[in-house]
Amino acid sequence: MDGDMRSTHLEMLVCDLRDGCISRREFVQRGLRLGLGASALGMLLGSGVANAAASTDSRRAGVAASAVTTLVAGVASAPGKFDPHGWGGFTSNIVTNHVFQGLVRLNFDTSEIEPALAEKWEQPDKKTWIYHLRQGATFHDGSPVTAADVVFSVKRAKKVSWGTYGLANMASVRAVDAHTIEVKMTHPDWRFKWFFYWPPGAVLSKKYFDKVGDSTATQKPIGTNAFMLSSASSSEVVMNKFPHYWEHGLPYLDQVKLQVLDPTTIVSGLKTGELQLSPDVGFDSLKLVSGFGNLNVHARVGPHIVETYLNMTKAPFNDVKVRRAMAEALDNAAALSAYPTRYYEPSKGAWIHPSFKYSIFKETNAVYTSDLKKAKQMLEASSSPNGFTTDWTVAADRPQELSAALGAQERLAKIGIKVNLKQLPDAEVGAASYARPRPWSILTYNWLHNQPDALDPIAALVSSADAGTNFPSFKNAEYDKLVAQASITTDTKLLAAKLKRLQEIHIDQVPLLVHGWDGIRRVQSDKLQTPRQTILAEWDDWFRTSKFSS
Amino acid sequence: VLLRILSVIPVLLVASILVFVTMRVIPGDPVSVLTQGAPLTVQQRQALTRQYHLDQPIPVQYVQWLRGALTGDFGRSLSSNRPVTSVIAESLPRTLILLAGGFVFSMAFAIPLGLLAALREGRPLDHLIVGLTMLLFSVPLFISSVIAIYLFAFRWNLLPSFGFGSDGGVGGVFKHLLLPWCALGLSLLAVQTATLRAALVDVFNQEYVRMAESRGLPWLYVLRKHALRSALVPVVTLLGLQLSFMLIGSVFVDYIFGVGGFGTVLVNAVKARDLTVVQTAVMLVSTFFVFSNLAVDLAAARLDPRYAIR
Numbered sequence: 001m002d003g004d005m006r007s008t009h010l011e012m013l014v015c016d017l018r019d020g021c022i023s024r025r026e027f028v029q030r031g032l033r034l035g036l037g038a039s040a041l042g043m044l045l046g047s048g049v050a051n052a053a054a055s056t057d058s059r060r061a062g063v064a065a066s067a068v069t070t071l072v073a074g075v076a077s078a079p080g081k082f083d084p085h086g087w088g089g090f091t092s093n094i095v096t097n098h099v100f101q102g103l104v105r106l107n108f109d110t111s112e113i114e115p116a117l118a119e120k121w122e123q124p125d126k127k128t129w130i131y132h133l134r135q136g137a138t139f140h141d142g143s144p145v146t147a148a149d150v151v152f153s154v155k156r157a158k159k160v161s162w163g164t165y166g167l168a169n170m171a172s173v174r175a176v177d178a179h180t181i182e183v184k185m186t187h188p189d190w191r192f193k194w195f196f197y198w199p200p201g202a203v204l205s206k207k208y209f210d211k212v213g214d215s216t217a218t219q220k221p222i223g224t225n226a227f228m229l230s231s232a233s234s235s236e237v238v239m240n241k242f243p244h245y246w247e248h249g250l251p252y253l254d255q256v257k258l259q260v261l262d263p264t265t266i267v268s269g270l271k272t273g274e275l276q277l278s279p280d281v282g283f284d285s286l287k288l289v290s291g292f293g294n295l296n297v298h299a300r301v302g303p304h305i306v307e308t309y310l311n312m313t314k315a316p317f318n319d320v321k322v323r324r325a326m327a328e329a330l331d332n333a334a335a336l337s338a339y340p341t342r343y344y345e346p347s348k349g350a351w352i353h354p355s356f357k358y359s360i361f362k363e364t365n366a367v368y369t370s371d372l373k374k375a376k377q378m379l380e381a382s383s384s385p386n387g388f389t390t391d392w393t394v395a396a397d398r399p400q401e402l403s404a405a406l407g408a409q410e411r412l413a414k415i416g417i418k419v420n421l422k423q424l425p426d427a428e429v430g431a432a433s434y435a436r437p438r439p440w441s442i443l444t445y446n447w448l449h450n451q452p453d454a455l456d457p458i459a460a461l462v463s464s465a466d467a468g469t470n471f472p473s474f475k476n477a478e479y480d481k482l483v484a485q486a487s488i489t490t491d492t493k494l495l496a497a498k499l500k501r502l503q504e505i506h507i508d509q510v511p512l513l514v515h516g517w518d519g520i521r522r523v524q525s526d527k528l529q530t531p532r533q534t535i536l537a538e539w540d541d542w543f544r545t546s547k548f549s550s
Numbered sequence: 551v552l553l554r555i556l557s558v559i560p561v562l563l564v565a566s567i568l569v570f571v572t573m574r575v576i577p578g579d580p581v582s583v584l585t586q587g588a589p590l591t592v593q594q595r596q597a598l599t600r601q602y603h604l605d606q607p608i609p610v611q612y613v614q615w616l617r618g619a620l621t622g623d624f625g626r627s628l629s630s631n632r633p634v635t636s637v638i639a640e641s642l643p644r645t646l647i648l649l650a651g652g653f654v655f656s657m658a659f660a661i662p663l664g665l666l667a668a669l670r671e672g673r674p675l676d677h678l679i680v681g682l683t684m685l686l687f688s689v690p691l692f693i694s695s696v697i698a699i700y701l702f703a704f705r706w707n708l709l710p711s712f713g714f715g716s717d718g719g720v721g722g723v724f725k726h727l728l729l730p731w732c733a734l735g736l737s738l739l740a741v742q743t744a745t746l747r748a749a750l751v752d753v754f755n756q757e758y759v760r761m762a763e764s765r766g767l768p769w770l771y772v773l774r775k776h777a778l779r780s781a782l783v784p785v786v787t788l789l790g791l792q793l794s795f796m797l798i799g800s801v802f803v804d805y806i807f808g809v810g811g812f813g814t815v816l817v818n819a820v821k822a823r824d825l826t827v828v829q830t831a832v833m834l835v836s837t838f839f840v841f842s843n844l845a846v847d848l849a850a851a852r853l854d855p856r857y858a859i860r
Binding site: 077078079080081086087088089189215218219232233234235236237259260261262264265267269271272274397425428429430436 | 578579581582583585592629631637640641696699700703704707710711712713767787799805806807809810811814815817821822823846
């Protein structure tokens with residue numbers, strides 16, 4: 001064991017004693033194993049005990065001190081599994097964002113990638129990425145993060161679920177030494193730099209997974225981030241501060257409690273101050289809570305695209321004229337008029353919200369004009385001049401998507417397209433979108449950006465190179481070529497030009513109908529300081545730097 | 551008594567078949583719940599289907615489930631992957647406290663109100679008590695719970711709007727459960743008051759009660775020894791059914807007040823389509839129904855031996 005490692009372990013040992021996590025006897029035993037002499041241990045024991053006494057006194061000082069550093073947040077759904085490589089629901093996602101970390105993360109102010117578990121990285125050639133691990137970062141059980149953990153995590157991510165999309169171009173991953181990882185790609189793709197930012201890029205402890213197995217490891221997860229999962233039930237999740245977190249001084253909060261509540265109770269809890277934050281206040285209550293005075297509403301519209309995929313493997317959706325007629329008939333502004341535009345923005349055809357780099361929102365957002373007469377004429381010129389009947393799959397428990405589908409159903413009926421809505425649970429609609437062959441004709445779902453530019457949905461959803469996520473089965477040689485070129489180029493002008501053309505093809509070919517952009521929203525106490533909400537806030541670990549103002 | 555206890559077994563078996571089959575035929579794809587809609591290859595989907603025996607015919611699945619259930623193994627939660635027994639067991643103490651508090655609240659008011667109404671039969675106080683309790687009874691539990699939160703937490707900030715309050719010790723629990731207890735107790739209060747009132751009016755007109763009074767026995771002695779004992783028989787008989795309804799009511803109250811008991815588990819499992827948890831929870835409610843009725847039968851027989859003969 002080298003000197004740095006030993007001092008880190010020693011520091012943790014003293015902290016454990018101070019926090020009352022271990023007994024004096026255990027302290028001495030573990031200290032001797034680290035090779036410390038009896039006299040040194042005696043001195044440390046003295047200081048540790050003194051600190052422990054001080055800590056106990058501060059705990060006795062009263063409830064007020066602990067109330068200041070415990071954040072209680074209201075959430076609307078119970079937690080599922082805590083597996084960052086697979087979606088476990090919104091509440092689990094909040095937990096995994098704060099328990100786990102990737103090699104890189106998003107800077108809250110610049111929305112650019114910055115080092116996290118990797119201290120630095122380099123690209124010796126366009127197909128190779130080399131990451132150098134940060135020294136001193138440990139998992140919650142005290143074991144150091146090694147290259148073997150990263151290799152294990154990447155391989156697991158590729159096998160489990162999301163990674164199959166994010167790692168599609170990965171050829172190999174290997175540990176060069178204990179602190180260096182090399183990733184080789186099949187072909188150059190600058191999008192890979194974002195992989196270690198979003199949940200499938202989280203680093204898991206190989207040792208822990210080997211010891212307890214997948215099932216336990218995803219129920220009682222240990223990661224490297226600022227919070228440790230303390231307990232989880234159907235009604236409450238408790239995360240405690242990780243005292244040995246590598247960013248000294250963080251987190252400011254000692255504890256975060258996620259309370260699973262009915263939406264009405266969440267509103268009441270925010271008003272009374274029992275809750276200091278909620279990401280799950282319904283659209284219908286946002287106006288009410290913004291008038292409470294003790295609360296702030298933070299919202300970013302854009303990252304969630306509410307969209308409808310048209311199954312182009314079969315008629316009539318394989319006819320572009322039919323798709324164009326449908327796009328012309330929609331009136332998203334009317335269908336989603338119940339939602340305040342501050343938290344939901346309807347689209348008039350544009351696909352990428354202007355918050356994202358390389359969006360050509362202005363040029364694309366008024367191509368289709370919601371003119372029913374024109375839509376009817378367009379349909380008459382198609383392969384289905386008299387209209388048709390179709391099924392339309394939508395999540396019954398996602399209000400925006402359901403409103404969009406209901407609005408479309410009403411408008412399309414006026415041009416002769418009869419829609420039978422098939423309302424399913426959210427998880428089933430998600431599963432159906434990935435199922436092959438596609439068990440649906442039309443399906444409304446959503447896509448959440450994984451990087452702060454336009455390329456992610458453009459490449460994932462309609463490029464036939466990525467068959468797993470090309471939901472409509474759109475085949476267009478020019479489109480695929482442009483995606484391949486855009487993912488290689490680092491020339492921003494060239495990239496902008498490629499992405500512009502891709503959005504133009506989308507508008508012209510209508511492989512999917514875009515209804516609008518849902519907002520990521522957060523209602524919180526005006527005494528709570530949280531970092532700036534990034535455009536990708538759904539993946540951010542914002543409790544890490546959150547604190548209460550004095 | 552033994553025969554009555556044994557008769558519970560076929561009832562529970564039929565209930566378990568009904569619950570199992572219902573859970574299998576309602577729309578919903580358990581594999582999608584397992585993976586929360588995440589992309590799966592055909593092989594991954596098939597492996598999960600096999601792992602959870604979803605590829606077996608329903609009768610085979612039922613026998614496997616029953617075999618596990620008899621040994622206390624109800625499988626694992628589809629959404630959290632935790633053993634269903636742990637998920638439900640950890641919620642039960644809170645539910646029992648919620649039910650006990652609601653019951654004590656309702657009886658603490660029902661007995662004096664029923665007695666008062668019976669003693670003032672046909673007079674304004676009688677009408678007031680009956681009218682008021684019926685009004686409270688007619689308000690659905692989820693509405694009265696939301697109104698209670700609105701008034702006592704949201705509007706006046708007198709009591710907490712959610713939680714169990716275990717961090718604050720016994721006082722904390724009492725403070726946090728006061729509103730849920732009231733909401734739950736009120737749903738039971740009206741029926742218990744009306745039943746007790748009717749039974750007492752009937753008993754007060756019985757000859758043996760008049761005789762006891764005419765013999766100069768103290769009124770309180772007559773009430774306690776003769777009147778209440780007989781009048782409580784229908785109250786206790788009804789109690790079995792009422793307790794079962796109270797358990798159902800506690801699901802709403804538990805969820806709305808965020809108590810974190812059985813109700814929260816059940817509602818969240820239904821929302822997440824967590825088949826294994828919902829199935830076990832519904833089976834638990836059915837078992838509670840059956841055993842509470844058995845307990846009431848046995849208690850009624852003890853209060854009035856004529857029930858035992860029947």
